[in-house]
Amino acid sequence: MTALHPMTYSTRGADPTTAPALLAPLDRVAGDLPGAGLSWLRDLRAQGRERFAAVGLPTIKNESWRYTNLRDLAKLSFQPAGAAQSSFDLLPTVRPEGEDGPRLVFVDGRFRADLSSTDGLPPGVELLSLAAALTSHGDLLAEHLGRLAAADDRPLVALNSAYLADGPFLRVPAGVQVERPVELVFASVGSDAAATAFHPRTLILVEAGAKAVVVEHHVGRGAGTTLANHVAEIVVGEGATLHHYKSQREARGAIHLSHIAATVATGGHYDNFILTTGARLSRNEVVSRLDGTEARTHVSGGYLARGNQHADTTTLIVHAQPNGTSREVYKGVIDDTARAVFQGKITVCPGAQKTDGYQLNRALLLSDSAEIDSKPELEIHADDVKCSHGCTAGELDDNALFYLRARGIDLETARGLLIGAFLAESLEEIAEPSIRDAFQGIVAGWLEEQR
Amino acid sequence: MIEIKNLHATVDGKEILKGVDLTIRPGEVHAIMGPNGAGKSTMSYVLAGRDGYEVTEGSVTYYGKDLLALEPEERAAEGVFLAFQYPVEIPGVANTTFLKTAANAIRKHRGEKELDAMQFLKLLREKTKALNMTDDMLKRAVNVGFSGGEKKRNETLQMAVLEPKFAILDETDSGLDIDALKIVAEGVNALRSPERSMLVITHYQRLLDYIVPDYVHVLSAGRIVKSGGKELALELEKNGYRDFGASEAA
Numbered sequence: 039m040t041a042l043h044p045m046t047y048s049t050r051g052a053d054p055t056t057a058p059a060l061l062a063p064l065d066r067v068a069g070d071l072p073g074a075g076l077s078w079l080r081d082l083r084a085q086g087r088e089r090f091a092a093v094g095l096p097t098i099k100n101e102s103w104r105y106t107n108l109r110d111l112a113k114l115s116f117q118p119a120g121a122a123q124s125s126f127d128l129l130p131t132v133r134p135e136g137e138d139g140p141r142l143v144f145v146d147g148r149f150r151a152d153l154s155s156t157d158g159l160p161p162g163v164e165l166l167s168l169a170a171a172l173t174s175h176g177d178l179l180a181e182h183l184g185r186l187a188a189a190d191d192r193p194l195v196a197l198n199s200a201y202l203a204d205g206p207f208l209r210v211p212a213g214v215q216v217e218r219p220v221e222l223v224f225a226s227v228g229s230d231a232a233a234t235a236f237h238p239r240t241l242i243l244v245e246a247g248a249k250a251v252v253v254e255h256h257v258g259r260g261a262g263t264t265l266a267n268h269v270a271e272i273v274v275g276e277g278a279t280l281h282h283y284k285s286q287r288e289a290r291g292a293i294h295l296s297h298i299a300a301t302v303a304t305g306g307h308y309d310n311f312i313l314t315t316g317a318r319l320s321r322n323e324v325v326s327r328l329d330g331t332e333a334r335t336h337v338s339g340g341y342l343a344r345g346n347q348h349a350d351t352t353t354l355i356v357h358a359q360p361n362g363t364s365r366e367v368y369k370g371v372i373d374d375t376a377r378a379v380f381q382g383k384i385t386v387c388p389g390a391q392k393t394d395g396y397q398l399n400r401a402l403l404l405s406d407s408a409e410i411d412s413k414p415e416l417e418i419h420a421d422d423v424k425c426s427h428g429c430t431a432g433e434l435d436d437n438a439l440f441y442l443r444a445r446g447i448d449l450e451t452a453r454g455l456l457i458g459a460f461l462a463e464s465l466e467e468i469a470e471p472s473i474r475d476a477f478q479g480i481v482a483g484w485l486e487e488q489r
Numbered sequence: 490m491i492e493i494k495n496l497h498a499t500v501d502g503k504e505i506l507k508g509v510d511l512t513i514r515p516g517e518v519h520a521i522m523g524p525n526g527a528g529k530s531t532m533s534y535v536l537a538g539r540d541g542y543e544v545t546e547g548s549v550t551y552y553g554k555d556l557l558a559l560e561p562e563e564r565a566a567e568g569v570f571l572a573f574q575y576p577v578e579i580p581g582v583a584n585t586t587f588l589k590t591a592a593n594a595i596r597k598h599r600g601e602k603e604l605d606a607m608q609f610l611k612l613l614r615e616k617t618k619a620l621n622m623t624d625d626m627l628k629r630a631v632n633v634g635f636s637g638g639e640k641k642r643n644e645t646l647q648m649a650v651l652e653p654k655f656a657i658l659d660e661t662d663s664g665l666d667i668d669a670l671k672i673v674a675e676g677v678n679a680l681r682s683p684e685r686s687m688l689v690i691t692h693y694q695r696l697l698d699y700i701v702p703d704y705v706h707v708l709s710a711g712r713i714v715k716s717g718g719k720e721l722a723l724e725l726e727k728n729g730y731r732d733f734g735a736s737e738a739a
Contacts, residue, residue, distance in 0.1 A: 436540070441577040444537050445591035445647060446565035446598065455590065459581025459630075 051099030052193050056112035057091045063118040063235065064200060071203045073172035078180045079202070086189050086199025093193045105379040105411040106321055106350040111293060114263060116235040119146035124227050126153060130255040130285075131221060132476035139218035140165050142206045145225045146264070147236025149204050158218045164209040165220060168239055171207040178209070182241055186271040186299035186325075194295055198237040198269040205238035205268075210248040212275070219251040219283075219473065226292050228262035240270035244278040246303075251281045253473060258289030258316065265293045272300035272308065276330065279307040283473055285480055287316035290345070294320040304330030304359075311468050312339035313477050314349045315484045321350035321379075328355075328362035328390075338367040338467040340477075342484050343376035344404075350379040355397075357390040357423075364394070369464040370401040371457055372408035382427065383415040390420050397427035402434065402460050404453075454485045490514050490552060491655055491686060497546035498528075498535045505531040507711035508547065513655070516683040520697055521690045522722060523708035524730040529690045530574060532708070533659040536688075537571040538564050551655070565591075566598035568654030572644040572661055579631040584643070587631045588613065592650050616649040620676050638669030645676035656680070657688045662696035674699030694726035709733040 064087065073079045095112055096103040124145055133139055142165060143153035149167035156165050164175070171179055189196035206222045228234035244250050258264065266288070274280050280300075288294055294317040302308045312322050326335040341349040355364040370378045380399045401410040414427040434456050442452035461481055468474040491513040498506040505528045513519050523529050535542045536549065538561035549556040556564060579587065592612075593603040604612065613627065620642050632640050641661060648656055658677065662670055677700050681687070689700055697705070697719065705721040706713045707730070714733050715721065 435577075435579075437577045438579045440539055440561060441573065441579070442587070442591075443561040444539075444565055444571050444573075445587070445651065446562050446595040447590055448562045448594065449560070451590065451594070452562075455582050455587075456579070459579065462581045 051097045051103070052093035052095065053097050053112070054092060054094040056094040059112065059115055060095070060197060060235065061087065061091060061200065063116050067118045067201075071201075072169040073176075076172060076176060076180070079172065082184050082199050083202055086196045086202070089189050089196035090193055090200055093196070096193055102352065102381070105381075106319075106348065110319075111265065114233040114265075116265065117229075117232045119148060119234050119236040120229065124225075124259075126225065129153065129223055130257055132219060132253050132473045133221075134472065139221065141221040141223060142167065143223040143225070144205065144238055146227050146234060147204060147238045147266070153223075160214050160216060162211045162214055163216055164207070166207055167204055168207045168241060169204040175207070175209075178243075179207075179241065182243065182271060182273065183239065186273070186301055187269045187297055192297060194267055195269050195297055198239060198267050198297075201237035202239050203237075205240045207241050208250070208252065209243040210245060210250045212245040213247045215248065216250040219253045219470070222252060222254045224254065224256045224266065224268075226256070226258040226264040226266055226288050227260055228264035228291070230260065230262045233263040233265065235265040235267065237267045237269070240268065242270065242272045242280065242282075244274050244280045246275040247277045248275065249279040251470060251473070252283070254282075254284040256284070256286040256288050256294060256316070258287075258292045260289060261291050263291045263293070264288070266295065268296040270296070270298045272298065274300060274302045274306040274308045276303040277305040278303070280309070281469060282308065282310045283468060283477070284310075284312045285477060286312065286314045286320060286322070287480060289316065290318050290347075292317040296321065297323045298325065300324075300326045300335070301329045302327065302333040302335055305332045306330060307334045309336040309467075309469070310338070311477075312351070313480060314339065314341040314343070314351070315480060317347070319348045321352065323352045323354075325354045325356070326364070327358055328364065329358050331359045332361045333359065334363045336365045336467060338365070338464050340368070340461050340464045340481070341370040341378050342481065343370070343378050344373035345376060346374070347376045348378075349376070350381075352379070352381040353383065355384045355395065357384070357386045357393040357395065360389065360391045360393070362390060362393050364396070366397040366399075367464045367467050368399040369461050370399070370410060371404065371461065372401060372410055373404040375405070375407040377409040377411070379411045380429075381413045381415070383417065384425055384427070386418040386420050386423050386425065388419040391422040393420065393423040393425065395423070395425040399429050400460075401431045402457065403431060404434065457485060458482070492550040493547070494550075495547035496535070496544065496549065498531055499543050499545055500531060500541060504545070505711055506535065509708070509711070509713055511706065511713060513686045513688065515654075515686055517704065518681065518687040518689060518700065518702045520702035520705045520722060521688060521708050521713075522692065522694070522705060522725055524733075525692065527708045528711045529692070529708055530659060533571055533657045533688075533690055536657055537561060537569060562594070565651070566595050570648050570651060570653030570656045572641075572648060572656065572658045574660040574663055576632045576635075576640040576644055578633045578635075580633050582631050584629055584631050585613065585627045588627075588647065588650055591647070595651055612650065616646055619679060620646055620649070621672055622646060637664035638666070638672070641665055641669065641673045642676070645673050648680060649676065654684065655686045655688070657690065658700075659690050660692065661689070662691055662693060670696065670699060694722045697722045707733055
């Protein structure tokens with residue numbers, strides 16, 4: 039693995055006084071964490087705990103967290119997630135009605151075997167909970183966990199490692215094509231009595247020449263405060279393809295923090311799309327490293343925020359090798375007093391010639407109090423590259439609105455048509471029509487939702 | 490019947506319409522001609538209900554209703570149609586989607602059953618044939634990449650689909666060559682009926698050769714200063730607007 043450039047964020051401005059509240063529940067659950075006999079895991083957890091205790095939560099003094107303030111998080115006192123017995127009549131899916139397929143369900147971070155299924159997976163593909171994989175795939179996990187998502191410079195990754203217990207594990211062996219999307223459902227339930235925190239860890243290994251589509255649903259119920267602090271580590275092998283889609287539509291009491299770290303080998307493709315409509319505060323970090331030549335990553339999404347929601351998208355694309363292609367298309371719609379943040383950095387390492395990088399972030403502001411903070415950043419250390427970025431913020435076109443209304447279309451419908459059209463450009467980045475339709479449906483639901 | 494009485498309107502605090510009186514009966518086609526700056530476009534926007542056009546005095550009674558109290562979409566649903574001088578481009582919204590949404594919004598208002606995709610497509614095919622429009626123009630985003638002529642044909646198509654009671658044609662001839670003008674005019678003429686009134690707003694007499702009005706009015710400095718039959722248009726063509734206090738330089 040090449041490590042020669044500052045792909046990391048400094049922990050300057052972190053606040054250790056915020057650590058105890060977030061670590062307190064750990065003492066109550068530490069004895070029950072799975073894999074207690076694995077020394078590497080004990081070390082990983084201990085290092086995470088030690089690191090987080092030393093630095094605490096990031097503050098706005100940290101450059102990377104300038105626009106997203108976790109101050110309110112520091113004031114909460116957390117309890118560990120309960121047994122999560124809730125029943126679910128209807129689990130979210132992108133599948134056509136009547137079709138089933140592989141799915142893992144986690145409620146408050148705990149795996150729910152009764153709601154999960156591995157139906158429809160080709161032979162050799164492994165899809166199971168990380169807790170179970172600690173027993174069956176200990177060596178593989180030891181090799182990968184904590185490698186891509188480094189805890190030393192990311193306090194929330196450290197916190198996740200301290201609690202590391204469960205999450206989805208998917209391994210697609212070399213050459214295997216998984217036709218049906220693998221769905222990962224994360225439900226935040228929490229409790230009305232106290233804030234609940236959980237720290238799922240995802241590990242996805244798509245080996246050489248393999249192909250898979252993963253769709254994550256992050257949903258919520260209840261009015262309690264929940265903190266979901268996700269970390270995902272993703273390895274895309276030579277000539278392998280992973281399409282990784284995520285819809286975050288948690289309830290308004292939710293805080294959703296997520297760090298996705300991916301590495302792509304020669305000729306591999308990693309495409310990521312995140313649709314954010316939920317949670318009171320969310321931050322999606324995506325770090326995609328092109329560590330092989332001729333690799334490709336498309337990292338795109340849509341963020342829709344209203345009320346007092348705060349939605350942060352922070353991406354880092356690292357071109358570590360020549361002939362790589364990266365593309366980012368983000369569209370945001372921000373209403374009321376909501377605030378969105380887009381920080382997109384493209385790093386081209388020395389020697390990563392013939393890199394082709396493209397980044398676009400467009401925000402639509404629907405009210406005078408809505409806010410977007412946009413920070414594109416190019417860091418180029420090679421001389422034969424093509425990199426471009428564009429950033430815009432605007433309002434709905436009054437001429438277009440009047441035109442639609444003059445044809446009998448009411449104001450709300452007209453606004454919906456224009457917002458849908460605005461978002462279409464990013465949703466088109468989703469390659470599978472059925473998944474694109476499902477995500478479009480989520481957008482339509484957001485537009486119709488009563489405030 | 491549409492009765493405009495003593496209509497005054499301001500834009501950005503400046504009075505543009507200074508007491509317009511006009512009565513249009515069902516089936517009649519009225520032309521409003523006038524020099525630039527006379528208030529022609531303001532008149533069309535005020536009738537369609539555009540924001541920023543403030544009526545300070547007067548009234549517009551539309552089949553017994555106070556038109557000025559209605560939102561733009563309510564006016565459209567009641568049968569008012571403005572063919573835009575500059576049709577708006579809407580990237581990302583397919584023309585067919587737009588037309589179907591509009592048609593069904595208006596049908597709903599009228600208490601008619603909404604059309605499903607198949608029914609609507611059938612209706613659309615009928616209407617496009619007469620206007621020489623391609624399927625491609627229906628699939629594309631609303632007016633995006635349309636030529637001037639295509640945009641005006643698209644306006645006429647919308648009119649044909651929405652079947653208004655009162656159509657306002659704002660400078661429909663602007664930006665059209667003679668062939669495009671003929672196609673659009675034929676489309677408009679096909680929609681003339683004893684129940685449908687039209688207000689044709691134009692600077693030039695040329696359009697009125699093809700859409701022949703029953704009445705012609707001269708709008709100058711925010712007022713109708715002369716009314717007559719279709720021969721008035723020819724007179725204006727010959728003498729220009731200078732008799733009405735406007736410089737022809739405009």
